[in-house]
Amino acid sequence: MGDNSVVRIREFSNQELWVLSGTVLYRYDQENDRFIRFSPKGQLEAGNLFTGFMRDLRGRFWLLETGNRIWRFYPDSGAIESVELFQEKTFSHKKFYMDHSGDLWIATWSHGLYQFFPDTLSLHRYGVQPDGTGVSGKFINDILEHQEGQLLIALDQGGLNIFDKQT
Numbered sequence: 189m190g191d192n193s194v195v196r197i198r199e200f201s202n203q204e205l206w207v208l209s210g211t212v213l214y215r216y217d218q219e220n221d222r223f224i225r226f227s228p229k230g231q232l233e234a235g236n237l238f239t240g241f242m243r244d245l246r247g248r249f250w251l252l253e254t255g256n257r258i259w260r261f262y263p264d265s266g267a268i269e270s271v272e273l274f275q276e277k278t279f280s281h282k283k284f285y286m287d288h289s290g291d292l293w294i295a296t297w298s299h300g301l302y303q304f305f306p307d308t309l310s311l312h313r314y315g316v317q318p319d320g321t322g323v324s325g326k327f328i329n330d331i332l333e334h335q336e337g338q339l340l341i342a343l344d345q346g347g348l349n350i351f352d353k354q355t
Contacts, residue, residue, distance in 0.1 A: 196240055210237045213249065213261070226263045240284035242292060244306055250292065252281045258304070271309045285331040287339065291353070295328035301341060301351070314351070323349050 196208040205216040207223065214223040238259075240252040249261040253270075261268045283295035292304040294311075301314040301323050314322040325346025332340045334350065341349040 195238065198241065198243070200243055206241070206243070208238055208241045208251070213238075213241065213251070213263070215263075226261075226266070239281050242284050242286045244286065244292065245290040246306075248306070250284070250304070250306065252284050252294065254281075260306070273304075273311055282328055283331050285333075287333045287353075288336050293331050293339070295331050295341070296326075297328070298326055300326045301328055301331075323351065 193209050194207055195210055198206045198208075200206070205218075207214045207216065213226045215226065216222075217224050237254045238251045239254055241249055243249050247263075249263060251259040251261055253259060257270045257272050259268055259270050280297035280299075281294055282297050283293075285293045285295070287293065292306060294302040294304055296302065299313075300316060303312045303314070305311070316322055316324065316326055323341050323343065323346065325343040327344035327346065328341060329344055330342040332342075334340045337353050339351040339353065341351050343349065
């Protein structure tokens with residue numbers, strides 16, 4: 189691997205190991221005991237820094253950038269395109285998560301919880317709501333699917349929320 193800074197590691201259901209440096213995505217080739225660099229073709233500029241990634245059920249990769257964009261990457265062709273998601277120019281992402289049904293979630297530091305819809309390239313924000321329709325704080329540390337349809341949301345100064353996706 190040509191980069192010594194590793195940001196995230198993911199092992200997907202087919203036992204493929206992927207590693208994200210701040211700027212490059214790698215797949216581990218077990219047979220040859222080496223990392224293969226996946227270089228996007230297209231819109232990337234110098235200085236893009238990625239903080240998280242996830243592969244959806246269609247095999248597309250979604251890379252979160254430190255700013256306000258998310259990138260859709262097709263590793264087979266190398267094609268990549270960006271989507272500006274947030275109006276704020278800097279956005280602190282804590283966790284990028286895909287649940288059992290393939291829904292993508294973005295946990296943020298100071299902006300709460302977002303559900304990302306890849307097919308429409310849109311977001312839904314779940315704000316701080318005392319009635320249970322949102323989360324109890326805006327500083328989210330982690331997400332975990334507890335049962336299908338329920339997410340556990342770990343918050344700083346907000347405790348642990350059980351979040352029902354249906355409500």
